[in-house]
Structure formats: structure tokens, C-alpha cells
Amino acid sequence: SAVKKAECPMYPSCSEYSIQCFEKHGLFVGWIMTHDRLMRCGRDELKLSPSGIVNGKWKCIDPVGNNDFWWYENMDKK
Known part of the structure; x- marks a missing residue:
């Protein structure tokens, strides 16, 4: 039987999002943000976040910057 490739409904994909979090915020915060994203992926987030066409497919647009x-509000208070 054919194997269907799993594809993340979010943009960037959860794996790319995780890489960006770790690069931008380091191990601890990157880990927390990755877990938060994995809990949101494919659930109500698809209805709540803006969507758009990415590479010909509808995706929920959810960049790290959103x-x-x-993080930046807390950094400004220091």
C-alpha cells in the first residue's frame, strides 16, 4: 500500500519552528516554545491563526516572532 507523507499544517513546519526557537532563544526557552507549538499544532490554532497559501498549500501561519x-517585553524592563 502507498505511504502518505505526513505534512505539518503549520508554517513554518513544527520541526523548522523548533530549530528557529533553539537558534534564537537557546536550549531552555527553545525547548519550552517547541513543546508549546507541538501542543497547538493542528488543533484550534488552525481556526484561530491567520492562514495563507505556502508552496501551493493552505497553511496556518505561525512564525516564532508571533x-x-x-521575551522582548521582559528584556526591556531589565
Whole structure:
């Protein structure tokens, strides 16, 4: 039987999102943000976040920059 390739409904994909989190915020915060994203992927987030066509397919647009605003607000208070 044919094997269907699993594809993340989010953009960037969860794996790419995770890489970006670790590169931008380091191990601890990157780990937390990755787990947060994995819990949101494919659930209500698809209805709540903006969508768009990426490479010919509808994706839920959810970049790291939309989810780390709290990081910069806290840094400004120091």
C-alpha cells in the first residue's frame, strides 16, 4: 500500500519552528516554545491563526516572532 507523507499544517513546519526557537532563544526557552507549538499544532490554532497559501498549500501561519513577544517585553524592563 502507498505511504502518505505526513505534512505539518503549520508554517513554518513544527520541526523548522523548533530549530528557529533553539537558534534564537537557546536550549531552555527553545525547548519550552517547541513543546508549546507541538501542543497547538493542528488543533484550534488552525481556526484561530491567520492562514495563507505556502508552496501551493493552505497553511496556518505561525512564525516564532508571533510567539516570543513576551521575551522582548521582559528584556526591556531589565
